[in-house]
Amino acid sequence: MWFTKSIDETLNQLNVDPQTGLTDAEAKIRRKSSGPNRLESKKRKSVFQIFISQLNDWLIYVLFAAVIITIIMAEYIDSVIILLVILINAAIGVFQEVKAGKAIDALKQLSVPKALIKRNSHVSEISSEELVPGDIVILEAGRVVPADLRLIEAVTLQTEESALTGESLPVTKDAGAVHTDPATPLGDRNNQAFMSSTVTYGRGIGIAVATAMDTEVGKIAHLIGNEDYSKTPLEKRLNELGKMLGKIAVAVCVFIFALSWLQGRDLGEMFLTAVSLAVASIPEGLAAIVAVVLSIGVTAMSRKNAIIRKLPAVETLGSVNIICSDKTGTLTQNKMTVTQVYTSDGLYDLEKDGTVAATDTVKFAATAMILCSDATLQDEDATGDPTEVALLALGDSLGIDRVHLAKKTSRKDEKSFDSDRKMMSVLVHTEDDDYKVFSKGALGSLKKKITHVYANVNRREITDNDLQNFSEAARQMSDLALRTLAVAYKPADSDTGREDMENNLVLLGLVGMMDPARDEVKPSIKMAKEAGIKTVMITGDHRNTALAIAKDLDIATESGQVITGPELENITAEELNNRVEHYSVFARVSPEHKVRIVHALKAKGNTVSMTGDGVNDAPSLQAADIGVAMGITGTDVAKGAADMILTDDNFSTIVKAIEQGRNIYSNIRKSVIFLLTCNLGEVVLMVVALLAGWPSPLIATQLLWINLLTDTLPAIALGMDKGDPEVMKEKPRPVDENFFSDGAGRSAITGGIFIGLITTFGYWYGYHELGYMPWDDQIPEEVVKNARTLAFMVLVCSQLFYSLGLRNRKKPLYKTAIFGNKYLIGAILMGLLLQVMVMFIPVLRDAFKLHMLDARGWIMAAALGLLPLIALEIIKILRLLRK
Incomplete structure (x- = not known):
């Protein structure tokens, strides 16, 4: 009970000199016995548990039913193929979930609070996880207390302990106090500071007396920073989209099954086909792909000094049209x-x-x-x-x-x-x-x-x-x-x-x-301007100082674009709302003014990014659409309130993060459009052929194989594209814009219909080249196999090739680096290789009920497979010529 001991008793018991602190060697020894200063997190699901969860889906249950039916029907090869597809899909899902989980863990690790300590007679800042009992910890306003401390100095020190005690007001600390009663309540132990509480005022020095799970917060298992991963608004919208498309797909499949029954087809075979089409046409991997793309994208952003604390910020970054930036350290070098x-x-x-x-x-x-x-x-x-x-x-x-x-x-x-x-x-x-x-x-x-x-x-x-x-x-x-x-x-x-x-x-x-301006800031402000983003400078400096720097950075050109804090106080909220967009510099402002500025800018329909580093900046960071905290000079309170943390406190990093955010959103959009286009193509093929009374163009195993090839690797690869280098020449994306705006929905529908129709043509040609028509009576089985094989090849080739054109919806391929996305090239080559293997390995060819194509068939499959890509490129070129 450290609160019952005096300062000298505490120092003696922990064997440390407050003037020098621990030595590195002693700290290393103590760390071995105490372990990392980290609260235990919830136990992660094992790979097996994740695998089982991938099978917990009603569509998978239906497929398992299909496996049983095929076994009853003695179609053992079909049952094995369906089972393999289920297991491979689940394995891919496990890979995606584990990958996303690791990336999110890495992001959490990057945002671990820092602790200011004295070791070897030298003050330095370390990760709070490296803290050990006996460390001398320096506290200042804005820092999160990294361990339970027995205070040895407190100057007007106040901490906010509501998470532990429920007390809403900050508690004033007294290092000299000694509580003789062992039953002294936690909230009355004013000679201690507790892990996870926040310093709101003053400064102090304490000695770490308990770390990790030995702390008061550890005892009540208050697991800070280990909350369950929650889906972003983007993922939730896509989940809803997936459910809606699923209902449509199921309705189509019910229609196909009913139509087959009326047409007197083999109901067992058509049941399997209808179920497989439902599985193939529902983009069930959409949410997983988005999670992977988001997590990989924000991990890449962290390597560029921008740590995303809240994943929804990635979506919002693409809509930012105003950056409100502190001057000192962000626009300038912070080297006074x-x-x-x-x-x-x-x-x-x-x-x-x-x-x-x-x-x-x-x-x-x-x-x-x-x-x-x-x-x-x-x-x-x-x-x-x-x-x-x-x-x-x-x-x-x-x-x-x-x-x-x-x-x-x-x-x-x-x-x-x-x-x-x-x-x-x-x-x-x-x-x-x-x-x-x-x-x-x-x-x-x-x-x-x-x-x-x-x-x-x-x-x-x-x-x-x-x-x-x-x-x-x-x-x-x-x-x-x-x-x-x-x-x-x-x-x-x-x-x-x-x-x-x-x-x-x-x-x-x-x-x-x-404090001279950073060399890279001026070009970044210019880039932001070209991207339709206005830079606003906020500073505590005098009007003249602020204007001089703003002119140098091309933020402002005249004194009329500057307003001071005292002037802000003399105008009403309505007046500020009307005039706020005329100002580019806010000088002599307090943190309270920042909140007014944010609200005024948002009232005019702007999407606002706001930087901050102090305790009092937290309200403005929370009020902004994107709160940006400084990683070097920022307090833990500011970092906790922010959506993004700059590890280099550099304005240019904000602009790079916006660029990266735009590209991440664009990549996710590409994946969504690709999946919907491919799935629609499959539905169009099946519906057109069956309405025409033709034999089913694809059987269940073929549909599932196509779904396996095109719904995974190419879609993920599109999401990992490097992005368009000219994305910052576009205007910010409206907040309410959906994936299907700006012609993307129309593109998905027309692309899907076109792929479906040219595959239907390929299916027809498979009959024609052998002297038959799909509506003929008594067509030989090998002819039907030949037609299905051609449709099978055309559908796979067209979808794989089409993914190349979706890398950029506006630029033709010749204006982009065709091999710029090595993941996509690899996915296409792997898909084609697997498809060729299925064709040339006799066992697989028989399993999928395929027919070896002749030379004309291969040429037709390649030519028709390229048509959707060629059509897309022609449309892009025509649009470019019109502009």
């Missing part, structure tokens, strides 16, 4: 460098004057900023806010010994930064046994608290002229696209309270820092 310092001594330019010209006032201002910072910087390895890291680097460049400073001073209290005050203050015990308050923040916020200015190594009352000079310096820095930050101090006492820390401050100085 201080270039100018302004004090009462005047402007000090590091690039021009060098470090020699730094005055005592400049060094005092830099020291103040170092002491009022939570960042760390050691040998280019930094943690914390990039702005604070830049201030540490400024101190180093001025020759300030930060190690000595840390040893001779200690922080006694602090008032953490928040977006409302826009400032942070600390109470520091200095080396001369004195106390001082240091505050840093926006000049506009500090000006309200300042009564004096530091000049000539003394403080004096501030004048209007002083304030004007500092404001003018800030304006000039902003015009140069520099981010400004002011710093102040005041003498204090050991008992100075937080409520009095930020009153009567002495202004020390103002720094301007540069």
